[in-house]
Amino acid sequence: MTTHHLDTRLLHIGSAPFDPETGTAPVSLPSMRTSTVRFENLAALDRAMTRRLAGERAITYGRSGMDTHRALEDVFMQLEGGSYCVLAPSGMAAINIAFLGLLKTGDHVLVSDCVYGPVRNLDRALLQGFGISVTYFSAERDDIAQLVQPNTKMIYVESPGSLLYEMLDMPALASQAKAHGLILTTDNTWGSGYIYRPLMLGADVSIVAGTKYISGHSDVMLGAVIVKDQKLAARIHSAQYAMGNSVSADDAWLALRGVKTMAVRMPQHARNALEVCKFLDTQPEVLQIYHPAWHKDAGHSLWQRDCTGSNGMLSIELNCTPEAAKPFVDALELFGIGFSWGGFESLVQWVEPGTLSSHQHWKHHEHALIRLHIGLESVDDLIADLKQALAKIKK
Template identity: 70%
Template structure:
């Protein structure tokens, strides 16, 4: 039976019944082991033969146990994939992706609004391996004209980091397919639940499961997902060679967390739209960046390609970055931190230098503040934001 995604997410990872007692826990236990024992040599050889065919039988702790397979099934269900590779963090998943698709002499096109550590990956690792990268603006550049003879991949984050610029993935997929390129997308924002790059034409999707899949700010986790069998084999070979592994306890926590994504994500989205409306009413706020907000330039693309939203938004304040620091420091319900996707509200004072590469940014002298709207009462959050705005002295109104 083809059940709804919400139903499937609740039942993936249910523990099987013990054939002797006829009982079972609700969820699979965390299977902590490094070594797997085999009943006899025939069993071992059968398992090795299956692995040589490209299957993923349980052979050793590094490759994962039943708990890991259940979480892989979760990501496949979320993204519409046929294969998932788990990684120790979102950035580790990005590394596996790049090492899978690219080799010395290759070139990659990267959207200029990607997660900032991707630029560090390029500078610190890809360039040393003889892989070249160039950045493009989705809204301004002719992407097809930027493709070189050695270009192998187009890599984007949608919506973009910091300012949540919506990207037309179907349009990029047409370009990639026409030129035989891999189109890969960072889908941490949508996490497969409200946005599905593979359905839109991307070949590979990477997710920081640290965020909404886990949902409780207590696990580092990444995933690489594809719906292409040939790419799946290449991802498996790369991950196996690199030796990445995930703690069984972290996997278990992710399986626990994803059970409530169907109630958490819509509530984050509802709260965030209320906060957008509040900011829109304030003269101190020049602009709200949130694709589900009807005044956002990417709203039409969001309506077309997404099925929901989340707790992420940024605001441009009518003051300098320095003048905005008292606002951030005065907040009491928003923790100051870089991550998001947990139950709690967070705030980040955006370093002006990190905005400079984003063509989507108007490059004016105003402050940008990124917020994650948690599951607290919006009445309390608005009260906190109101008092914090009052701490700013030097407005450009």
């Protein structure tokens, strides 16, 4: 049997089957909306329930989705190299499923200090109340063996890290996790399985916000949890079902549509981002560029070893205070001010200094950090926009 390239598989997942009577079919599956699933007879119901109880992705009720959802689950499994996937209505919802499905009262989890900011809010708002304790650590500097407690059950990381994009040594983390019998869970939204595959590097659970590069058009909220191990799959499945998460069939369809162009979108984002890095490297206002594909980045060698590409995400440290950098952000014309990324458009975020205080990778707390998502506009236009805006920085 021919094994096709990932790009080819992504294009053909979700192709609609031919009608047996007419011999025709639309190119893509339609959005299958339903709340109730009908069964031909009780035997069909029994078969579906037996499969579901065994942890399989059986269709039994509209909350778990129909064929549109199954196709999107296949997309995530192909991208990540997993054997089981559950969908969630947002990336944060997917993170909740992983934490609450794999931890219980009295458990302890090690969380890297570079994770997505709302994870800390999850800790404060829910985990502490549930009796789940968290220790934040630097994957670069701290000795995990010294931090593991008798009740430690999981290591949770994000690589590259949020805001500063530090690459973590996933195989080394996996080795530590295995040595202590811990589950290694990672947020892989940056790589989204297309340019970085942590499950192949030893991670046990991968979480992706499909809101970003999977969908690609800034019009969908979506998350996914992907695993390889059958026992972990059963726990994730049970948590997702108990929490009542549901994804709109239309959102699943939009994500399936978006992923068809992922193979051309992400490389173009990456090319544009590197051109922008080259320009920014010549500007006196820019002290440092945080982008693992940039050859001067501290994590570049790990990126070369573990990744197959890059994307449009980068941050820049400016030679001014955070307050003095605000005119730069306001002067940008092609960059929308917003918190998301992964769509076709360019975005900018003025990073609140307080959010960086806990990131040990951040050295210069008196300087401004600006996060950029480099979109699919003409890179010459983006560079010209950045150039005129840099001139607005208050000296």
